[in-house]
Amino acid sequence: MLDLAGKPLAAIVSAGSSRFGRREGLYWRELFLEAFKDVLDRCPNLNPKKDVKAVFLGMMSEGFEKQGHPGPTIASWAGLMPKACIRTESACASAGAAVRFAVAAIAAGFYDIVLVGGVEKMTNLSTAEATELISTASDFHFDQWNGLTFPGLFALTATAYMHKYGATEEDLARIAVKNRGNGALNPKAHFQKPITLEEALNARFIAWPLKLYDCCPITDGASLLVLTKPRIARKFTDTPVYIIGQGYACESILASEKDYDAVRFVANVEASKEAYKMAGLKPRNIDFAEVHDCFTIAELIAYEDLGFCEKGEGAKMIREGTVEREGKIPINTSGGLISRGHPVGATGVCQLHEVYLQLTGQAGNRQLKGVKVGLTSNIGGIGASAVVTICRRGG
Amino acid sequence: MLDLAGKPLAAIVSAGSSRFGRREGLYWRELFLEAFKDVLDRCPNLNPKKDVKAVFLGMMSEGFEKQGHPGPTIASWAGLMPKACIRTESACASAGAAVRFAVAAIAAGFYDIVLVGGVEKMTNLSTAEATELISTASDFHFDQWNGLTFPGLFALTATAYMHKYGATEEDLARIAVKNRGNGALNPKAHFQKPITLEEALNARFIAWPLKLYDCCPITDGASLLVLTKPRIARKFTDTPVYIIGQGYACESILASEKDYDAVRFVANVEASKEAYKMAGLKPRNIDFAEVHDCFTIAELIAYEDLGFCEKGEGAKMIREGTVEREGKIPINTSGGLISRGHPVGATGVCQLHEVYLQLTGQAGNRQLKGVKVGLTSNIGGIGASAVVTICRRGG
Numbered sequence: 132m133l134d135l136a137g138k139p140l141a142a143i144v145s146a147g148s149s150r151f152g153r154r155e156g157l158y159w160r161e162l163f164l165e166a167f168k169d170v171l172d173r174c175p176n177l178n179p180k181k182d183v184k185a186v187f188l189g190m191m192s193e194g195f196e197k198q199g200h201p202g203p204t205i206a207s208w209a210g211l212m213p214k215a216c217i218r219t220e221s222a223c224a225s226a227g228a229a230v231r232f233a234v235a236a237i238a239a240g241f242y243d244i245v246l247v248g249g250v251e252k253m254t255n256l257s258t259a260e261a262t263e264l265i266s267t268a269s270d271f272h273f274d275q276w277n278g279l280t281f282p283g284l285f286a287l288t289a290t291a292y293m294h295k296y297g298a299t300e301e302d303l304a305r306i307a308v309k310n311r312g313n314g315a316l317n318p319k320a321h322f323q324k325p326i327t328l329e330e331a332l333n334a335r336f337i338a339w340p341l342k343l344y345d346c347c348p349i350t351d352g353a354s355l356l357v358l359t360k361p362r363i364a365r366k367f368t369d370t371p372v373y374i375i376g377q378g379y380a381c382e383s384i385l386a387s388e389k390d391y392d393a394v395r396f397v398a399n400v401e402a403s404k405e406a407y408k409m410a411g412l413k414p415r416n417i418d419f420a421e422v423h424d425c426f427t428i429a430e431l432i433a434y435e436d437l438g439f440c441e442k443g444e445g446a447k448m449i450r451e452g453t454v455e456r457e458g459k460i461p462i463n464t465s466g467g468l469i470s471r472g473h474p475v476g477a478t479g480v481c482q483l484h485e486v487y488l489q490l491t492g493q494a495g496n497r498q499l500k501g502v503k504v505g506l507t508s509n510i511g512g513i514g515a516s517a518v519v520t521i522c523r524r525g526g
Numbered sequence: 527m528l529d530l531a532g533k534p535l536a537a538i539v540s541a542g543s544s545r546f547g548r549r550e551g552l553y554w555r556e557l558f559l560e561a562f563k564d565v566l567d568r569c570p571n572l573n574p575k576k577d578v579k580a581v582f583l584g585m586m587s588e589g590f591e592k593q594g595h596p597g598p599t600i601a602s603w604a605g606l607m608p609k610a611c612i613r614t615e616s617a618c619a620s621a622g623a624a625v626r627f628a629v630a631a632i633a634a635g636f637y638d639i640v641l642v643g644g645v646e647k648m649t650n651l652s653t654a655e656a657t658e659l660i661s662t663a664s665d666f667h668f669d670q671w672n673g674l675t676f677p678g679l680f681a682l683t684a685t686a687y688m689h690k691y692g693a694t695e696e697d698l699a700r701i702a703v704k705n706r707g708n709g710a711l712n713p714k715a716h717f718q719k720p721i722t723l724e725e726a727l728n729a730r731f732i733a734w735p736l737k738l739y740d741c742c743p744i745t746d747g748a749s750l751l752v753l754t755k756p757r758i759a760r761k762f763t764d765t766p767v768y769i770i771g772q773g774y775a776c777e778s779i780l781a782s783e784k785d786y787d788a789v790r791f792v793a794n795v796e797a798s799k800e801a802y803k804m805a806g807l808k809p810r811n812i813d814f815a816e817v818h819d820c821f822t823i824a825e826l827i828a829y830e831d832l833g834f835c836e837k838g839e840g841a842k843m844i845r846e847g848t849v850e851r852e853g854k855i856p857i858n859t860s861g862g863l864i865s866r867g868h869p870v871g872a873t874g875v876c877q878l879h880e881v882y883l884q885l886t887g888q889a890g891n892r893q894l895k896g897v898k899v900g901l902t903s904n905i906g907g908i909g910a911s912a913v914v915t916i917c918r919r920g921g
Contacts, residue, residue, distance in 0.1 A: 133636060191594070197662050198662060199662035199663050200616065200617040200663040202776050203793075203907060204665070206776035206777065206779075207779055207780060211776075212776060212792070217616055217626070219614055219615075220588075220594060220613045220615055221613065231610075234634075235627065235634040235636050237634075238635070239630040239634040266592075268595040270593075270599070271591060271593040275592065380610055381597050381598045381601035381606075382607050382608055397607070398598075511597075512598060516598055
């Protein structure tokens with residue numbers, strides 16, 4: 132395990148995103164290009180054909196569009212041939228994985244400047260078809276086979292958590308209300324309309340105790356970052372953001388092997404430990420975070436798994452406003468997966484896009500004041516993969 | 527582009543493989559475990575739970591078994607939780623990509639000991655279903671949509687090549703005969719029966735001019751390597767094999783954007799240049815190679831793309847016996863994809879498995895004499911992704 136005491140591994144010198152939502156008539160390669168244009172607009176000194184040496188792309192499934200092998204697709208459509216363009220897949224942590232190995236490739240000296248992104252086009256399938264395809268991220272033999280899809284898997288987690296720690300449906304609803312409120316300030320978010328606590332509590336059940344607003348939508352979208360070696364970052368921007376810590380861990384894909392005694396996602400705990408150690412930081416040093424709220428219960432558990440509060444005290448974080456924009460540690464200022472949307476293979480980079488905007492003062496109406504260190508936590512499956520990344524604003 | 531002048535990036539300290547073929551009744555995770563047992567049997571000093579820090583796994587499609595997210599699947603089934611287990615996908619170069627980023631992660635200091643593998647279980651689908659699924663590696667809109675599958679794509683390449691350089695169906699058939707002869711000496715190969723030139727030439731057409739034996743089979747299989755930092759390799763073996771050069775490149779996924787003027791795979795040319803430069807070697811320094819003979823024409827073109835002969839002289843290499851086991855540069859001693867088989871996402875590591883066996887004197891009846899440097903060339907799609915790796919026997 133690397134211990135860098137905050138020495139930067141790589142620098143983010145630009146970030147871009149497509150508009151998120153139901154993007155009818157566009158293929159994923161076109162969403163990628165929308166994000167690509169955005170990332171270039173924000174980085175006029177970058178000559179992509181000359182400067183970019185490789186692309187790392189998270190994408191969860193070739194099943195949505197019958198289009199796998201996204202590397203060469205991007206190489207051609209973005210005019211980057213013959214650069215190495217590579218896909219990573221770890222379900223909903225696919226883009227987090229792409230960041231991990233983009234950073235490793237930079238640190239190894241393989242490349243000095245790379246693009247790292249994530250993309251998914253989902254809404255061309257029906258919700259039922261998309262739900263079935265997403266289920267390939269859970270165990271086929273034991274979970275899929277028995278009809279357990281992700282709303283059901285997270286509902287099981289929620290009931291176990293509520294039973295053990297006394298959290299309520301209202302606690303979960305408050306997370307949805309917070310994230311929808313934040314998303315209303317994000318002009319690229321899928322949903323830009325706040326909801327009330329009553330609306331959240333009165334919404335129809337998807338899988339008890341999870342109701343409509345406890346669940347992220349099915350969304351089309353793409354996000355991209357430009358990463359460089361730290362020492363060349365200022366060629367491209369006056370406001371680099373440094374990646375100073377990162378962790379990656381896995382637990383079992385089987386729901387029956389989860390830690391229901393403590394109701395936590397072991398991979399996220401382990402990945403955050405690795406990231407904190409590498410950065411030489413503690414959870415109290417984190418100013419804000421983007422965490423993986425595919426369902427509200429996942430955000431609640433993330434407060435604990437990432438060390439922002441003690442085990443079992445997650446509900447207090449939302450009840451006391453600690454995680455609101457004005458709180459001590461704002462969580463999901465982008466709107467999170469619930470409001471910005473969750474193009475499954477893109478989310479890990481969408482989260483870093485928000486951290487970049489916040490740390491460089493480009494977050495518009497949702498801008499936080501005086502933030503220096505941000506964290507992202509991207510999980511895949513029922514917490515089976517986890518990537519945690521810690522970023523610091525350039526001095 | 528790194529120029530290491532032969533300084534090792536990583537060491538291979540063990541290699542293992544499942545039996546290849548139609549492995550009825552087994553899931554891909556079980557094929558992975560078969561290779562895992564083999565890799566451990568060959569490396570008694572390795573304590574996997576303690577020593578292995580991460581797993582990099584090539585897999586082309588979750589569509590074969592409706593099982594994506596292989597990282598946590600492996601983490602659980604191989605008893606490696608909570609280690610990071612990550613999938614790469616670049617179509618038939620998926621395992622080559624896994625090796626690339628395993629090497630980068632070691633060189634970056636992220637991990638000291640990793641497993642890198644590839645796996646695919648294909649025969650549970652019909653040949654037609656599997657062919658359609660493999661087609662997700664080609665462009666959906668322009669190629670798949672018009673019914674162009676990979677036998678057709680490589681047949682187009684073959685006709686262009688034959689027209690331009692005068693190669694014959696017999697030249698292609700000789701490659702099939704050579705590889706089936708080699709595979710007959712490989713106890714793990716899918717096909718272990720030699721064929722005659724007459725059989726090859728009289729076989730039914732799949733897509734003119736490619737006949738049955740010009741095409742690799744649909745195969746189940748898995749291969750695995752243990753990679754370490756070079757300086758700790760001798761803790762695990764007296765015969766380490768060093769990875770001293772590697773390249774990765776992409777060209778367009780679109781068949782219509784291929785270089786039909788020269789009939790070559792640009793990505794393979796570029797990847798080999800990068801690998802040779804990193805290793806400080808020339809093509810003449812390579813003693814033997816495993817190249818990507820998904821179809822015989824791909825092997826023929828690889829002789830040229832990798833610099834083993836001049837452009838247009840590939841057919842001479844097979845006519846004059848240069849690439850036979852007793853020739854100057856033996857190619858595909860394992861039997862290649864045509865005889866050992868082509869579990870699509872596994873092949874890049876299957877190739878390195880053979881290079882490891884040859885360089886450590888463990889290749890049995892097909893053992894080459896006095897070989898010191900071996901190369902692998904793994905391509906994806908119609909040459910759209912390419913990974914080239916150069917290995918040197920430990921001194």
